[in-house]
Amino acid sequence: MELQRAHIEQLHSWLTERPMKIVTVSHTNPDGDAIGSSLAWAQVLRGMGHSVISIVPNRHPYFLNWMPHIKELVIFKQAAEQAREAIREADMIFCLDFNALSRLEILSDALAENNHARRILIDHHLSPEAGFDLLFSYPDSSSTSFLVYEIIEQMLGVEVITKEMAELLYVGMMTDTGNFAFSHLSPELFRAVAVLLERGIVIPDIYNNVYNAYTAGRARLFGYAINRKMELIHNGKVAYMSLKESEMRRFCFQQGDSEGFVNYPLTIKKVKMSAMFIEQHDFIRISLRSRGLVDVNLFARKYFNGGGHKNAAGGKSFDTIERTIERYIEAVEEFATEGGLG
Numbered sequence: 001m002e003l004q005r006a007h008i009e010q011l012h013s014w015l016t017e018r019p020m021k022i023v024t025v026s027h028t029n030p031d032g033d034a035i036g037s038s039l040a041w042a043q044v045l046r047g048m049g050h051s052v053i054s055i056v057p058n059r060h061p062y063f064l065n066w067m068p069h070i071k072e073l074v075i076f077k078q079a080a081e082q083a084r085e086a087i088r089e090a091d092m093i094f095c096l097d098f099n100a101l102s103r104l105e106i107l108s109d110a111l112a113e114n115n116h117a118r119r120i121l122i123d124h125h126l127s128p129e130a131g132f133d134l135l136f137s138y139p140d141s142s143s144t145s146f147l148v149y150e151i152i153e154q155m156l157g158v159e160v161i162t163k164e165m166a167e168l169l170y171v172g173m174m175t176d177t178g179n180f181a182f183s184h185l186s187p188e189l190f191r192a193v194a195v196l197l198e199r200g201i202v203i204p205d206i207y208n209n210v211y212n213a214y215t216a217g218r219a220r221l222f223g224y225a226i227n228r229k230m231e232l233i234h235n236g237k238v239a240y241m242s243l244k245e246s247e248m249r250r251f252c253f254q255q256g257d258s259e260g261f262v263n264y265p266l267t268i269k270k271v272k273m274s275a276m277f278i279e280q281h282d283f284i285r286i287s288l289r290s291r292g293l294v295d296v297n298l299f300a301r302k303y304f305n306g307g308g309h310k311n312a313a314g315g316k317s318f319d320t321i322e323r324t325i326e327r328y329i330e331a332v333e334e335f336a337t338e339g340g341l342g
């Protein structure tokens with residue numbers, strides 16, 4: 001994937017002016033791509049002589065604990081003052097794997113306090129917000145980690161990639177593509193993987209560390225969700241599931257445990273769209289997935305003030321879970337009438 005030459009040159013010239021204080025931030029409920037891209041990019045920047053602090057709004061899922069450098073992450077929810085100070089003092093702020101400040105939730109105020117830093121977006125979600133000084137916004141990139149790889153390659157050359165950076169970037173590429181099964185798989189992506197392999201990553205180890213490292217509670221919660229909570233509507237073409245706080249508590253829920261559940265109904269041949277409703281303290285978090293031409297980015301924007309990618313998006317609802325599901329069912333019917341389900 002060819003990045004805009006002028007953007008690479010601009011970034012390179014900013015990064016070679018002088019040593020700077022740099023902050024990276026990523027989205028709420030950070031996933032493998034958010035963390036992999038943030039930590040790898042931080043290492044690259046350190047290699048260029050900058051001091052870097054990587055911040056996320058809340059904790060990452062426990063099955064990412066093994067990732068190199070993960071202990072360096074500043075978690076806003078646990079160290080708000082440290083994070084605020086780093087943001088206040090930053091000369092440059094990189095926003096990775098999200099494109100609307102609202103996705104930072106509790107962290108968005110802290111970011112608004114700094115209006116002198118250059119803000120640079122590196123992201124692959126659709127329709128970025130205005131207000132960035134430099135934009136690496138490539139919705140055709142399968143992950144932000146792949147985008148970071150491309151920036152490294154085109155700005156510095158792949159020689160700077162260490163084994164640890166390679167592991168971090170691979171986690172993002174693997175998780176955002178569902179282990180290389182979703183859309184936007186390009187020859188360049190697999191060439192990048194080949195380079196990461198040359199750096200010494202062990203793919204089966206990374207796979208096991210991420211996908212075969214859950215608790216027993218998570219396995220039981222998954223069984224419960226599919227067996228008891230999955231509903232099929234619209235002639236079996238649309239699925240949804242929901243989990244209340246009480247249900248999650250029963251299975252000793254830990255953050256990240258419901259990741260991937262929403263994909264499972266799409267293993268049913270007829271199902272074209274799937275939704276998951278997770279009850280949080282003050283709102284319902286909605287995850288949407290789809291197949292082929294069914295555009296859940298559009299659906300999320302129209303009905304649940306969210307967005308994301310064509311086949312993977314999210315949103316929020318401030319209604320009760322019951323009312324949210326009613327609204328979803330109505331929205332699916334309207335969406336289908338307008339041809340959204342093909």
Ligand SMILES: [Mn+2]
Pocket residue numbers: 033034097124143144176
């Ligand atoms: Mn991503």
